[in-house]
Amino acid sequence: MQRGLMDRKTAADTPEIELFVKASSDAESVGNCPFCQRLFMILWLKGANFKITTVDMKQPQPSLKALAPGSQPPFLLYNGDVKTDTNKIEEFLEENLAPPQYPKLCCRYKESTSIGEDIFRKFSAYIKNPNPVLNEMLEKKFLSTLVKLNMYFDTPLLHELDHNPNATESCRPYLDGDSLTLADCNLLPKLNIVKVVCKKYRNFDIPAELKGLKRYLDNAYKRDEFRFTCPNDSEILIAYQSVAKYLNTK
Template sequence: MEAKESGEKPKLQLFVKASDDGESIGNCPFSHRLFMILMHKGAPFTLTTVDMKRAPDMLRALAPGTQPPFIVYNDEVKSDINKIEEFLEELFCPPSYPSMTPKHKDTNTAGNDVFHKFSAYIKNQLSSQDSHVENNFLRSLVRLDKYLKTPLPYEEKMNPQLKVSSRKFLDGDQLTLADCNLLPKLHIIKTVCKHYRNFEIPGELMGMRRYLDNATQLKEFQYTCPNDEEIRLSYRSVVRPMKQ
């Protein structure tokens, strides 16, 4: 599948893993992350989904030893996700494109352990460890929720009496690189936990609920998400069935 995001011929191509059907977007938070960045910036690019069941020859010719996601810019292949992110921020910069670099240092590390704790929880094969890994996972969600509810310096400056933040995203009311890293992972967490563990983000975590609600209203998020069935399918082989 190829999707052109601008009327002009782009120099940049984004290659992402295809879903099980071989055409639509597959479940890959790194692919989702880069796709969101390019969508938000309004940058000219083409998107190509790579069917990994048929891809070896194509990948050997285009990008030997490389797995999606990666980009090709002026025939140069770039595959390191963090370096690609930095490259896109430098290439598509103000005044023509929005800067997405967070203004607050702690934004870059907020929620950085959530996906790791989720993976331990959802992939745990020992029933005796269920309580331990679930509690660790919950604590990581609580820490993220606390960050989202804590006013940032600019909010406190505007309102010294403010006790709970009402900002839309991690760093403020504008989407940043940190959101594009975290939101795809939270979407996977929400989808997988609900289906395989009948677990939903606790209602008292109002900061997280606000954050996710704001994200789902963004076209950059909606358009770049893999479908829920694709996410569930990708985890089916690693989740221990729950006892009925």
């Protein structure tokens, strides 16, 4: 289902871009897919003109099968060329939607791109486990990844120390500084899934003591580029109902 044109630029040489993303269960809105949301956010942050088209995975149109045979969303149509690998699409967009017409979204700090990379793996082990005996151990391992991420948000980065050499705590809103970057586009969709699924299946909320992480999420949910690209919570739960497990207390 075609969702319309994101009108951002009017230059005659603006590329024709269409992003195909997973459709919701009712095929009317955006479905749960952190990779789709990642590219959606990137294009929005770039300020590009683009179409967003949802793909009903239960009844994909024959024309879409022919466009990217064997591929699942997300995939990109850029001036008629099809691109299907999420990481390569990200690299392509950063290279081709470049200054001065488009903002640069890469990180200044290598650590910003790698911090939090274990969260989704530890979350998956935690949420797929039905055995109460293992729950505490898996929860601690998952929580340790959140604590590590929180420490990164609390620690001043070099540019903050250049501005204030005596700073002992960071107050930056996002991973790499004051602006959303490619790293945020990768991490935030996953954190949103974590938040929704953990609450449903473990009654687990991200601890309020993790103030740096809480600040990050509070700032992110204020941004249209993140908030309006998130699937509905119900879509996330539908996607996880076959893999996430309630603890078996019998």
